[in-house]
Amino acid sequence: MSTLIEFKDVVKEYKSGDHVLRAMDNVNFTIDEGEFVVILGPSGAGKSTLLNLLGGLDSTTSGQIIVNGEHVENFNDNELTKYRAKNVGFIFQFYNLIPNLTALENVELMKDIVDVNINGEEVLNSVGLEGHSNQFPAQLSGGEQQRVSIARAVAKQPAMLLCDEPTGALDSKTGVLILNLLQDMSNNKNTTVIIVTHNAILAEAADKVIRIKNGQIESIVINENPRKVEDLEW
Template identity: 90%
Template structure:
């Protein structure tokens, strides 16, 4: 597999008066194409900051962020907008669906963002929700809404899916279903999936586990034989 993401000596600082908070402190790692990666660490460790930098939602103070050979840290606002549209699918803990659009319409919104051929019904079918295409978010359960948000994220065929605590608001059964879908996308469709979580159990299913503490990389472990999400003991 080829390297698709590389962080080189990445730092991110926030200023509050005379105080400087180092959210990222000289961070280095690589992620290969199609890897299922879990980023672990306690609250405040810098996990979400890392994801925001990778997704082009925030900019590094120094260092290099290289995705598909391009230096994201040097992009201007227009380039970042194009980068997010073409390369990144975001999945958050909360679903951010548009309430007055149906499931199908929420997914097909991606046609307005990126120039790809989207068959919304097929995408919904891939997450088991084809029969719910005409329903509005308020008519769906939390797990179903999250699956619509995943369908919307994958509809534009992104290079990578960035997931920030994607199952935090779900019951364990639905959470396993969602994580199983994400692992399947990595294994069978070659999508690079990066999941930020505090749930250490998921590490057993990851191709690579990156542990963060106090804005620094604590360890990077490659699993030679990752488990299926459905086989984990939750």
């Protein structure tokens, strides 16, 4: 497996007045293609900062972020937009679907952004939403909405799926189904899936677990035999 993402000595500082907050302090790690990665850490550890940097929503103070051989840290606004469009499939805690587009339209929206030839119906079917394609987000349950959001992310055929607490707003049963879906994508379709969460149980299902604390890497563990999500003790 080849390396997809590399963080090299990444530093992110936030300035407010005279005060400087170092949210990311010399972070180094790599993620391989097709890996199912869980990034763990308590609140305020820097999870969101890491996600924002990786997702191209924010820029580094220093250090390098190399994705598919490209130096993301040098990108300007336009290049970041292109980077997001091409490489990153976001899955948010609150789904962030476009409320006035149907499930299908939310997915097919991606054709406006990237040049892919997909069939929205098929993608929706693949996340278990047969028969829901003409419903609006408000007509779907939370779990269904998150599935639409996964379908939307997958439809772009991005280099990675970036999931920010994807089950945070769901009950545990629905959450398991969603995580299961994400794990399958990694295992069966060789999609790189990165989940940011504070839920340590998920660690056992990951190929790689990156723990962060106070803006630094605490540990990186590679699971030789990750468990299935559905087998975990919730």
